[in-house]
Amino acid sequence: MPGGLVALLDDIAALTKLAAASLDDVGAAAGKAGSKALGVVVDDAAVTPRYVTGLSPKRELPIIGKxxxxxxxxxxxxxxPAALLLSAFAPWAITPLLMCGGAFLCFEGAEKVIGAFQGGHGAEETETFDDPAHLEQSKVAGAVRTDLILSAEIMAIALADVAAEPIWEQAIVLAIVGIGITVGVYGVVGLIVKLDDIGLHLAKKSSAAVRATGRGMVKAMPIVMEVLAIVGTAxxxxxGGGILLHGAEVLGWATPAHIVHHWGEVAAHALPAIGGLIGWAVGALAAGIVGLVVGGVLALGIHKIRH
Incomplete structure (x- = not known):
């Protein structure tokens, strides 16, 4: 009997270690998948603050929370659920759908570049409401609709990275990525929209240094938003370009990805002291150029169709 108890305890200990290792694997997979969604995350953080412009400062954080x-x-x-069904019954569709999301990212980025060269993003339609509550509701609904597109891209990128894992691990990773990115993005957004209020509060303090810091924060906010928009576009x-290159390679057209990889290796060998950084930068630049070209073609084509 004691021997059986010891064996049972050994089995429990082994299962505990296995579970801990599985959780470590899930955490690593979630971190890797989430990092690949960086472009969408930055764009989400850059886009969301505009939904609280023109509203009462007291309502900014509640709206971000909604x-x-x-x-x-x-x-x-x-x-x-849609991602898990896709993974279970149509895994072959993951890469094409991911490439569609990548093409959409390229289109969005190219639209912003074209708009910048044209001196703006064009006239935006604005809604007028007599009731502030209706305006707030409209803003939240519009933001959630936009978020659905961005979130779909995030989840597709994460799914592609764990498509070979068991379905339960896919579910956990996608849930961790979804919740973690949401908390991170909207936490940063909440901080961004309140930085000017924090600066104004500091500008009223008795200390000259603190007042100067507060005034500097207020003056820096337009620059911060501009930089964030540029980084989001890039x-x-x-x-988007990287997704298209990788997807084309997976589907059998590996030449573009191999060319980019070759350029990265050449640059890395030319500057061995910072070879890793240079190789990554060249790859990112090449992917960005691919994204700009593809997005530009899509934007011009869509504009032609609209006209």
Whole structure:
């Protein structure tokens, strides 16, 4: 009897170690999959603050909270089940769908570049509401609809990275990525939209240094938003182009990806001291150029169709 108990305890210990190792694998997979969604995440953080412009500062954080809850519903109740069904019954469709998302990222990035060269993004349609509550509701609904597209891209990128894993691990990784990215993005967004208020608060303090810091924060906000928009556009083109290159390689057209990889190796050998960084930068630049070209063609074609 004691021997049987010892054996049982050994089995429990072994299962515990196996479970811990599995959780470590899940955590590593979630981190890797989430990092590949960087371009969409940056764009999400750059886009969302505009949904609280023109509203009462007291309502900014509650509105960001509503959008975040809508984003979690999008990811966990709509996109997660859809992704698991796709993985179980049509795994062959993951790469083409991911490439469609990559092409959309390229299109969005190219639209912003074209708009910048044209001196703006064009006239935007604005809705007027007599009731602030209706305006807030409209803003939240619009943000959640936009988030559904961005979240679909995030989940597709994450799914492609864990498509070979068991279905339960896919579900956990996608849930971790979805919740983690949502909390991170909207936490940063909440901080961004409140930085000017924090600066104004500091500008009223008695200390001259603190007042100067507060005034500097207020003056820096337009620059921060501009830089964030530029980084978001570059990230969309880089990630979108990279998705297209990788997808083409998976589907059998490996030449473009091999050319980019070769350029990265040549650059890395030319500067061995920082070879890894240079190789990555060349690959990212090449992917960004591919994204800009593909996105530009799509944007011009869509504009022609609209006209």
């Amino acid at each position: 959008i975040a809850l809508g984003s979690i519903r999008n990811k966990l109740l709509i996109l997660l 990230a969309m083109l880089w990630v």
